Amino acid sequence: MSGSDTAPFLSQADDTDDGPAPGTPGLPGSMGNPKSEDPAVPDQEGLQRITGLSSGHSALIVAVLCYINLLNYMDRFTVAGVLPDIEQFFDIGDGSSGLIQTVFISSYMVLAPVFGYLGDRYNRKYLMCGGIAFWSLVTLGSSFIPRERFWLLLLTRGLVGVGEASYSTIAPTLIADLFVADQRSRMLSVFYFAIPVGSGLGYIAGSKVKDVAGDWHWALRVTPGLGVLAVVLLFLVVQEPPRGAVERHSDSPPLNPTSWWADLRALARNPSFILSSLGFTAVAFVTGSLALWAPAFLLRSRVVLGETPPCLPGDSCSSSDSLIFGLITCLTGVLGVGLGVEISRRLRRTNPRADPLVCAAGLLGSAPFLFLALACARGSIVATYIFIFIGETLLSMNWAIVADILLYVVIPTRRSTAEAFQIVLSHLLGDAGSPYLIGSISDRLRRDWPPSFLSEFRALQFSLMLCAFVGALGGAAFLGTAIFIESDRRQAQLHVQGLLPETGPTDDRIVVPQRGRSTRVPVSSVLI
Structure with a gap:
């Protein structure tokens, strides 16, 4: 049992003063070069000493996190x-x-910064347990709402955001504290496989459970x-590793959290983080629109x-499209995430801007295929599915890579906050409003046309074409990220190694001369 699991509930999980002694075998710095500017990657033995967890246990933790990620989506x-x-x-x-x-999405977006702040400072395991337990109860309650209480369905779906916010801001940072370098990239790709696979299973489970039970309410039950099982697995399997220990030299000073405002100011001055978050916002806009409306x-x-016969009032809407689209989402997600990580890993050998x-x-490649999918829908449903398959595969290449970019351009004590900020930005400008925006444009177009099934189709077709344009804008943001990625990554590495201490207005200290050199001391220690 690790020390983090014996700490009081919501206490600081990591003893940042704890760490392997200088010269520990298998760790960088053991050969007397603690200030190397390009730190070596710890081997398996070194990682086990740092985290206190075997490689098998670390992989099992990732498997549990992946299961919960799949369940959420x-x-x-x-x-x-x-x-x-x-x-x-x-x-x-x-x-x-x-x-x-x-x-x-709006609830999820608002709560993400709260859990991001807590996740950088308190026990991440218990935060996730509480959030997912609450999410399970609210989701079950949403399946019993009567037809005259649509507002109550909206309220319960908003409360579901508590569970997602408690998990998505914290889980990637646990993986970052268990693995480094290419091994971290591979584990993140496994973790993010759960997004498209879980999304696809959602469509499949929703449509098939409804067909079996004869009532769509059972799909929400x-x-x-499965959420109860997730809480049990979290409590029994997950142990919390020390923050940032796998990335710093064994004899370098530990990283201590700074204030929340200092974290936000540092993130705002990180162009790679900001631009990659804007690019990911475009991904969220497109996937959010397609997820609901496709x-x-x-x-x-x-x-x-x-x-197919039209869906008339009072009848159950019978269609295989939710099942087919779910299968496509699963396949394209697995293919896209794996393809993106592998291509990026190979290109990194010759191009540091590969990610x-x-x-x-x-993103730029997916835009024309999504446009063609919409344009061909009236002529051939098979062609539409083919173009959706290609477009979603290209779109899915981003998931694990964006997460990896965040983890290596942001220092460990700010990662949950960075995850939360990225969630707020991507949802605020992305999938929080895109489903409603697409639906509102569709309704507005239909008002100008005579009522017909063709009008309903054309209105939704034209409104969804906005996704192709937004995807192209996201591609441009990632091209901007490529300009700054090398310097921002290097700066984060130096900070973790203790070679680039925090300076500037975020530190409530001033510079005074002491024995011929400048020294930073607290303002309170200087008499004026």
């Missing part, structure tokens, strides 16, 4: 899988349907039971082509 997109039924049940239009996702768009396309360039290529 599965729950998020179960609603999209039964969206036509929800519209029929509550008698709502496209704009109100978009609010379901918008309210959830699958994930709460199955409904494909259903309307089939109705226009005469392949942002691969992200830019993925």
Whole structure:
């Protein structure tokens, strides 16, 4: 049992003074070069001494985190899988349907900075346990709302954001404190496989459970039971490693948290972090729009082509598109995440800017294929699926790489805050508003056209074309990231090694001469 697990609830998890003694075998700095500007990567033995966990236990922790990540995204997109039924049940239009996702993302976005602050300072394991337990209860409650209480569905979906915020801001930082270098990239790729796979399973579970039970409410009752298992696994398996220990020399000074405002100022001066977050915002905008509206768009396309009967009031909306789109999302996610990580890993050998360039290529490449998918929907549903497959594969190349960029351009004691800031930015300008925006544009276009199934299809088709334009803007942001990535990464490495101490207005200290050299001392120690 590690020391972090015996600490009081919500106490500081890491004893930052604890660490291996200088000269520990397997660790950088053991050969008398503690100030090397390019620190060596610890071997397996060294990592085990630093974290106090075996390689097998560390991999098991990642597996548990991956399971919970999959579960979170599965729950998020179960609603999209039964969206036509929800519209029929509550008698709502496209704009109100978009609010379901918008309210959830808005709550998630607001709560992320809170958990980011807590995650940089307190026991991450217990924060996640509490958040996921609350999320499971609220998700179960949302399945019992009567048809005249649509506002209550919006409220419960907003409260679900507590669980997601408590988890997504913290879990990647645990992985960062267990692994380094290429091994960290591989573990992050495994972790982020869960996003597209969980999203796809959400569509599949939503549509199939509804078909089996004959009631869409049962689709929302699958994930709460799995959430209870997630809390048990978190409590029994996960142990907390010391923050940043795997990245600093054994004999370098420990990293201590700075104030929240100091963290925000440092992140605002980090151009690689800001630009990569803007690029990821474009990814969130596109994926958020497609996640909610793609199955409904494909259903309307089939109705226009005469392949499927229309979804009439009082009837269950029967369509295989949620299942097919879910399978495509799973496959393209696994393929895209793995492809992105592998291409980036190989290119890094010759180009240190490989990560942002691969992200830019993925976004810029996905834009024309998503446009073609929308343009071809009235002529051939098969061509639409092919272009969606290619576009989503390219789009998925970003997930693990963006997370890796954040972890190596931000120092360990700011990573949860950085994760939270990236979540706020990407959701505020991305998928918090994109589903509602797409639905509102669709409703506005339909008002100018005569009522028909063709009008419903065309309105949603034209509104979704906005995604291709936003994707191109995101690609440009990643190209900007490539300009600064080398210097920002190097600065973070020097800071972790204790070679670049924090200076400037974030430190409540002043410089005074002492024995022929300048020394920083607290303001309170100087008499004026």
